[in-house]
Amino acid sequence: MLRTGQNSGKELADTERIAAHLACCPAFEAVAPDTLRDMLQRHHYHITSHDSGAIVAFRGDRYERLLVLLSGEVRTEMSSYGGKQYTVAEYTAPCLLAPAILFGKDNRLPVSVIATRPIELLRLPRAAVLALCRTEEAFLAAYLGDISTRLGVLADKLRLSRFATIRERLADYLLDQYHLQGSSTLQLPHSRRTQAEILGATRPALSRVLSELAEAGVVNYDRDYVQILDLEALAGLVDSLD
């Protein structure tokens, strides 16, 4: 479903709703509500909704408008000719999608964007974003900061990809979850297949490594439940990467 915003009564209601979403969105949250509404009224935006599982954008597509995830969740992934998927990142609304790519000379998406829940997207013209960058210093700084964080994440993924074994990557993932969940008893939010896609491995290989960690007494697990038994051993696996 595609909705376009430009100065009609129904769209004014949209504008209010979108502005409310943007008030919590990285970069946009730094802008006064009036300025956000003004921006939305001045530029020709689209709203689209997508079902869970929908491929919102393909790797290689031209990226001419900033996508802002208003609701739901997406993951970005690369896939290989042979059908292997590699999950690069996951995003929860509200957030920006591919903020840096918007400004490339050859601005083709380096990843595909897949909805992992039903989502709603705001599609903003590049000119709207550029104008905000120029007039709102806090927006500019936050926008650039957002890009910087993403670049850091990508670089980290590259480093792990190059230097880390599956075991080390799994240790990293489990430690992340440990810090997120604040407990050494974890309910993992991903299926084994999805975990494998995030870690850049195959499901049987991941199972093997998890099984080895269990045999070594580092963890205890059953399906999506993992109990960390030896936190130091796990941290040691990650530390050996630095």
Next chain:
Amino acid sequence: MLRTGQNSGKELADTERIAAHLACCPAFEAVAPDTLRDMLQRHHYHITSHDSGAIVAFRGDRYERLLVLLSGEVRTEMSSYGGKQYTVAEYTAPCLLAPAILFGKDNRLPVSVIATRPIELLRLPRAAVLALCRTEEAFLAAYLGDISTRLGVLADKLRLSRFATIRERLADYLLDQYHLQGSSTLQLPHSRRTQAEILGATRPALSRVLSELAEAGVVNYDRDYVQILDLEALAGLVDSLD
């Protein structure tokens, strides 16, 4: 050698020289010369020189000033605990270094920066860059465009790292050189060891793969000389990644 610029006679001569370098530098070239000189006089910059082989910045260092490569060449790399090097990119002056990282909340360099020739660096305060972004739309667009290109390169590196065999990565490298040198007779600009670091492999493994390509009649080679015999076969190796 460290030189600092701020409003003295000798530094005015520096300012002219630096402005001349910046006139050819991505993003800065979009700014009028007067504006560049003005910016340099208003902000407290540093100039540093480094010998070939110098590690200018370490992965994990805080990155608080924009580094601009005024002369020479650098490479950026990640290294592993065990001493393996992975070359992420190479840059020739004049160019920006890590333009996105400057704005991160936790702005730590994801790579080390090594001079591969004697170099000269301009170190600009973040505020100087932000001010230019606000006042010079063309600078902002070009700066963001530069970041976008880097992110694309990094994403490509990640994709190749995840999905491509050494053979496919080598084919990609040779095709790049073919397009750069405009000939199927290549004089490779890197030693085998450095090639291996760029491709994310070990030297013996790279030698093996090159030898296999030669046996298959795809290339003919001796040391840094490579002749592409079957361009289609080489291109086919790369195409199978898309």
Next chain:
DNA sequence: TCCAGTTCGTAACATATGATACCGAAGTGA
């Protein structure tokens, strides 16, 4: 409750790549 489809663990085998070592060739500087 039953059944079809999906997920997961595991095993066996295959493959790509790394580690190590050695040797000859090439380059460098005194």
Next chain:
DNA sequence: TCACTTCGGTATCATATGTTACGAACTGGA
């Protein structure tokens, strides 16, 4: 010219991970 260092090729063996397949367990809808 010679000694030393670096570079590059090659071989052998080791290791991590992928591929394929199968059976058990789980899930959701009729």
